Structure formats: C-alpha cells, structure tokens
Amino acid sequence: MSNPLNLNDLNFFVQAVEHGGFSAAGRMLGVPKxxxxxxxAELESRLGARLIQRTSRSFTLTDLGREFLRHAQASVIEAEMAEAIVRTHLGEPSGIVRMTAAVPTAQFVLAEHLVELPARYPKLQLSLHVSDRFVDMVQEGFDIAVRSHQAPLPDSTLLQRRLATHAFFVVASPGYLTTHGEPKRPEDLTGHHAITAGLGDTRWRLTSKEGEEVEIAPKPVIAADEPMVMMKAAIAGLGVACLPTSVCREILTEGKLVRLLPGWTAGSITTTILMPHRRGQLPSVRAVVDFLAERISD
Incomplete structure (x- = not known):
C-alpha cells in the first residue's frame, strides 16, 4: 500500500497556483521559493504526473493539474475547517482570511472599519486584494468578495449576504450654490452644471419619500466613472453631483458639500458579501463576515 499524500505538499501546490507562482506562494507562506x-516537485514525483508546466517565464497548469487542483483545494479547506473548529472551541478565530473588493468599495465602505478588525480578533490575519478587474473567487482562492452594485447580482453558486443599501444624494459645494443658486424642487436642477458618471448621463431620475418620480436634465460639464474624482469635482464647485451616502457622508458632515432636495434621492447602491460555500463555513471567515455586517449594516 502506497503512503498517503502529504497534506502540506497539497497546500504548497494550492498556494502556488492561487498566487500565480512559487515566489508569491513563498512570501505568503513565509518560506523560501x-x-x-x-x-x-516531490508531489508530482509521488503522483507520477506533471501538474504544472513551468519555464523561466510561464507557470501554467496541465489539464490533469487543473482537475487535481479542485480536489486539492477541497482537501486544504477541510483541513483548515478541522483546525478552525478546534481553535474556535479553545478560543478566538485565527488564521488568514483573503478578501477582494473593488477600489471604491475598499475606499469608502471597508477602509474605516477594517482597521478595527485586529483589535477584535488579534489572532486573525486579513489579506485585502483591491482591484476593479473581474475576480474568480474560487479559482483565485478568495474567502470573501465585497461587491457594491446597483443592479441585482446574477445567480451563482456563491453564498450572498447583503450588508447595506446606500441612497444617492444630490450634492453641491457651498461655493457653487452661492454662484448658481440652490434648487428648491427637482425641476430647478434642469440646466444646472452636472458632474456625471458619463457624458451621456443627461437624465436623472429622482424619487421622493412618498414615491413620486421626476426626471430632470442637468448639463454635464465633467464626467468620471470613479466616485472619488466626482466628489473632488463637486467640492471644487464644478457642479451638482449624485453620490451615494457611503461616499459623501463624511464630507457632508464637514460642510464641504451640501445635500440638495433633502426629500429626494437618485437611486441606491447595495453592498453585498459573497463567499464560496465551503469557505463560508470556516469560523474565521464567518467572524469577518459577522464583523462587517455589524459595522456596515443599515
């Protein structure tokens, strides 16, 4: 009977694939490349099969390696869960939790809260990957993805947990309002200088607390598809902007922007946590999810 595979070797293989190479995996694991x-290499020798094709410039899985990876990842997760159950029984959550989020979500929703996580769980390590590109959570080994979205997320095999919904406020700087006047009704926005997500964004639909809807046509003077840029442009007095409360809340408190038409909003954006089913069962992952739900809830 042959000796069973070494679980550590499976973990080295999984980390090398998920981090795109031996050097990156070594840095994450704290061992030499x-x-x-x-x-x-010892794992491949024991299996008698090539799992990774590697040259000085490339690192790719073989067909057999891709199939082996799915089962290796499951084995590593099961081992993590077994260890986590014991650690949770003995005390607080521990281990590494890998999270991914888009740039605006990381800046405006997560940043102020994540700095408090180490104090809550000192034995837990959080690795946050910030990117606006599409991230395949399962393939790239992430435990949590935090997504901010206006349309409902498509159905998938991922677990979803809604954190909060943030309304879009109509805002402008005090200086802009001094020069151009403050709109008192939605119709008054027509013709006002506007900071929009795109130059084609020429129609805004506003909804009152009572459910009344009004469509108005401001005049775009600058467009940016990044909320930080839009907020800076509004503070500089370039025009009126529609920004989610997650972005403009602090600036409104400081008085650098003023909310216009307090009884009206311009849509909303929802923040949702996604998790692969198996990773979502890890006590360390659940601890981070519960922490975020506590801090970011409506």
Whole structure:
C-alpha cells in the first residue's frame, strides 16, 4: 500500500497556483521559493504526473493539474475547517482570511472599519486584494468578495449576504450654490452644471419619500466613472453631483458639500458579501463576515 499524500505538499501546490507562482506562494507562506518548488516537485514525483508546466517565464497548469487542483483545494479547506473548529472551541478565530473588493468599495465602505478588525480578533490575519478587474473567487482562492452594485447580482453558486443599501444624494459645494443658486424642487436642477458618471448621463431620475418620480436634465460639464474624482469635482464647485451616502457622508458632515432636495434621492447602491460555500463555513471567515455586517449594516 502506497503512503498517503502529504497534506502540506497539497497546500504548497494550492498556494502556488492561487498566487500565480512559487515566489508569491513563498512570501505568503513565509518560506523560501525553493521550498515551495521542491515540495511541489516531490508531489508530482509521488503522483507520477506533471501538474504544472513551468519555464523561466510561464507557470501554467496541465489539464490533469487543473482537475487535481479542485480536489486539492477541497482537501486544504477541510483541513483548515478541522483546525478552525478546534481553535474556535479553545478560543478566538485565527488564521488568514483573503478578501477582494473593488477600489471604491475598499475606499469608502471597508477602509474605516477594517482597521478595527485586529483589535477584535488579534489572532486573525486579513489579506485585502483591491482591484476593479473581474475576480474568480474560487479559482483565485478568495474567502470573501465585497461587491457594491446597483443592479441585482446574477445567480451563482456563491453564498450572498447583503450588508447595506446606500441612497444617492444630490450634492453641491457651498461655493457653487452661492454662484448658481440652490434648487428648491427637482425641476430647478434642469440646466444646472452636472458632474456625471458619463457624458451621456443627461437624465436623472429622482424619487421622493412618498414615491413620486421626476426626471430632470442637468448639463454635464465633467464626467468620471470613479466616485472619488466626482466628489473632488463637486467640492471644487464644478457642479451638482449624485453620490451615494457611503461616499459623501463624511464630507457632508464637514460642510464641504451640501445635500440638495433633502426629500429626494437618485437611486441606491447595495453592498453585498459573497463567499464560496465551503469557505463560508470556516469560523474565521464567518467572524469577518459577522464583523462587517455589524459595522456596515443599515
């Protein structure tokens, strides 16, 4: 009977694939690149099969390697869960939790709260990957993705947990209002200078607390598809903007922007946590999710 595979070797293989190479996996695991390479080579030798095609410039899985990866990832997660159950029984959550989020979500929704996470769970390490590109959570080994979206998320095999919904406020700087006047009704926005997400964004639909809807046509003077840029432009007095409360709340408190038409909003954006089913069962992942739900809830 052959000896069973070494679980550590499976972990070295999974980390090398999920982090795109031996060097990155070594940095994450705190071991030399040569150790990761050697252990993966020993795994391939024991299996009698090539899992990774590697040259000086490329690192790709073989067809067999891709199939092996799915089962190796499951084995590593099961081991993490077994360890986490014991650690949770003995005390607080621990281990590494890998999270991904888009730039605006990280800046305006997560940043102020995540700095408090180490105090809550000192044995837990959080790794946040910030990127606006599409991220395949399962393939790239992430435990949590935080998404801010206006349209409902498509159905998938991922677990979803809604954190909060933030309304869009109509805002402008005090200086802009001094020069151009403050709109008192939605119709008064027609012709006002506007900071929009695109130059084609020429129609705004506003909704009152009572459910009344009004469509108005401001005049775009600058467009940007990034909320930080839009907020800076509004503070500089370039025009009126529609910004979610997650972005403009602090600036409104400081008085750098003023909310116009307090009884009206311009839509909303929802922040949702997504998790692969198996990783979502890890006590460390659940601890982070519960922490965020507590801090970011409506």
């Amino acid at each position: 040569s150790t990761v390479s050697k252990r993966v």
